[in-house]
Amino acid sequence: MSGGVRIVLVGAGSREFGPASIRDLLLSDALCDRGLDIVLVDIDPSELPRTQAYAESVAVRLGRSVSLSATTDLAEALPGAHAVVLAIEIRRYFYWAQDFHIPRQFGSSQIYGENGGPGGLFHALRNMGPAMDVARAMEAHCPEAWLINYTNPLTKLCEAQSRLSSVRVVGLCHGVFHGMEQMARLLELPAERLDARASGLNHFSWFESVRDRETGEDLYPGLRRREREAHWLHDWDEIALSRILFRVFGRYPSPGANHIGEYLGWAREFLGSSLLQFFHDPVQGAPWETGETPTWLYNLGENPTDVPAFPESPLPRVRNGDDETGGEDEVGATGELTPSGELAVPLLEGVLCGVDTCLDAVNVPNEGYVPGLSEGAVVEVPARADRDGLHPAAMEPLPEGILGLLRTQTTISRLLVDAFAEGSRRTLLQALLLDPTTTSYRTAVHTINEMFRLQGEVLPEMEW
Template sequence: MKIAFIGAGSVIFSRNLINDVLSFPALQDSTLSLMDIDSGRLDLIRSLTERIVSERGLPTVVEATTDRRRALDGADYVVVMIQVGGLEPFEHDIAIPLRYGIDQSVGDSLGPGGVFRGLRTIPVLVDIARDMERLCPNAWMLQYSNPMAINTWSLYEAADITVVGLCHSVQGTAKQLAGYFDLDFDHISYWCAGINHMSWYLRYEYDGEDAYPILRTVFDRPEIFEKDKPRFEVMRHFDYYVTESTHHMSEYTPYFRRTPELVEQFATPRWDYLELCKNGWQNHYDEVRRQAAGEIPVIPERSNEYASVIINARETDEPARINGNVRNTGLITNLPDGCCVEVPIFVDKAGLHPAFVGDLPPQLAALNRTNINVQELAVQSALEGDARKAFQAAALDPLTSSLLDLRTIQKMVDDLFAAHKAWLPQFGG
């Protein structure tokens, strides 16, 4: 069995996923093919992986290459975690909208930042998928790159491969929520569906009993409410708890970031993902370097990411249930057919089996559709090279449209296109 890691230079994320894979006995006799265009980062993650394999006495074969096709050739699984252009275009995603009054805390999944991250990422993802069609047509792509829904939607539109988009927000938030209320997570069960970063805990149970009455006590417990104000405020008015963080959720709706006063009320303390990426990468790099040198150990503890669980379930036929992002083929009946939905998925040797959810509560579907509108036009813009659809995607973004008129949005989009020219070949850049 061969597992290709595309974008393996994301050293912390790669380390965690590789550690996860090697924690399953059935996956240890495999080839891990690490690929990145940054040879320095690639060499570091190769050294770390070889050390893990050696210290644990595993039969795993480790390869490293800057040649994507070599990594893909004969692969059974392709784990993708790329960031096209690195931090430079990400700075444009944040700084240009900010000049127009759009204050994005994360800016990687929706809004102007998410749209343009998608526009520059999709051509590379589609190239990877088309290489897979030729070199490993039966492989599964486990897609981790944001904007998750936009990227995954583009892949099943443009290529004939098996792809599932993976995120940690469903399982991560379920555990976080239990922690807020001092509930033992081993006794929690849930059923969650919607779209990526805006899925809903349709059921959240403790020892088999509905836990929402416990969750609703938050409105009388300011010490908990203050930890996650936008999400609890959404639950107050829309009845269900949402998966993604305060900082993401505050960007996906028009309710929390329109004025400095609202930001102060609902989105503090401030959290800037770009600044964390710029200021934190050296510490992460140094940590992995020390692990690769044997100065500090790699703890063989499995993360909450789903990639290794999926691979193990398929290889061993030990069924697993995850939440993943796939095409809506009537799975959520009041969201558009063909959009990208995040639903429970059962995995075994026979494949990926997305669960039928049916109708979401109408208020939740309505919130999801405001984001799906943006995602659909962003996908079409990227695949068709249609700049007008990129503008329309930005103009339909809930936060952007609550702040700017159409002519100003057009100026902002024009500025974003000018700044991103080098990364947008499909637009003649």
């Protein structure tokens, strides 16, 4: 393409997403050489000056001549955009604590409540309205632009945007890299030696092949042997569930127990930190009543003993799972600025600048890429990006047992988008009753009513 490249970052006030995305864009020679125009957008104006100042300082440090602006007006930002990168949340931890606890109070066996389980359904519904507002604004102001979504629950939101709008949407997540790192540790090889290809759903993908980049050797036989030899308690919260699934279904899954386990009804015994996440003493009141959202731990890899004993002590920076993309101080060992490792800029370098790029995971509507899953369901597969666009890979069929697990989730996602479009709690109930962590009809109804009572101001209007 000729001329400048206009990239709009929606949710730029985030202290993680904003600086990380800015740094990635400004580190890209391909984009900056085209004439980069970055527009920072957030509905909260308070953080935009900080984000813009950071962008300006990085541009000076890197010697980049780019256009930078900030606004709270999406309609002002979008005309002429070539891509919109979306990462938004509504009072993330406050509402996530409700997603986590309320379904459990009504008997759900969910373990995490971010992307799957009843909690994941309400997390999706909170973000679905704003995510669709962005897609519809793009239809009006930049219909040919790429919509790159980082916002969770990724699969459910991308399905809404792809089904209910005409924009080109691609969901991106680095979860598949966690699976690669786990396999590399078991094999005692550097992660960069692994050439691994996975397919399935975001946070529920399965490696079709694992090879040594240097020798071409099939590493799956060695991985099976090493997994059998490994101590069961090694890195328990991260890989114990993955190991069981590997043994039962024959393929190694990704990214780790707390995410994979969201889609299973029997996963709690494989996540030791499950009872520590958002822990509070109910005698002192629920977090959403007291306004004091409790500490969230990603898993036992975040040592609970590192949490200070007294409130006045500064809390450690707790790893933010899939939302951890690196903040303003992301530098290498020698002090140089380093990329976040996220895939938006490599994708954009491909489709906007013609750089032939391989991407380990993209989330797109299924067009035969994952045989056995419904056409149009959002799936996660490797892809290649170049001047002709994005080319998702057609993968080999997954084993029937794995497809059975995935089909349940694609149906839940479809019903959830239907419920949102129809404003129907009855359709939402269908999705909830299909969820593997739901224990009864009555408690499912109570869960829906209670979540709407607590979160009604940020949920779409839905009636029975």
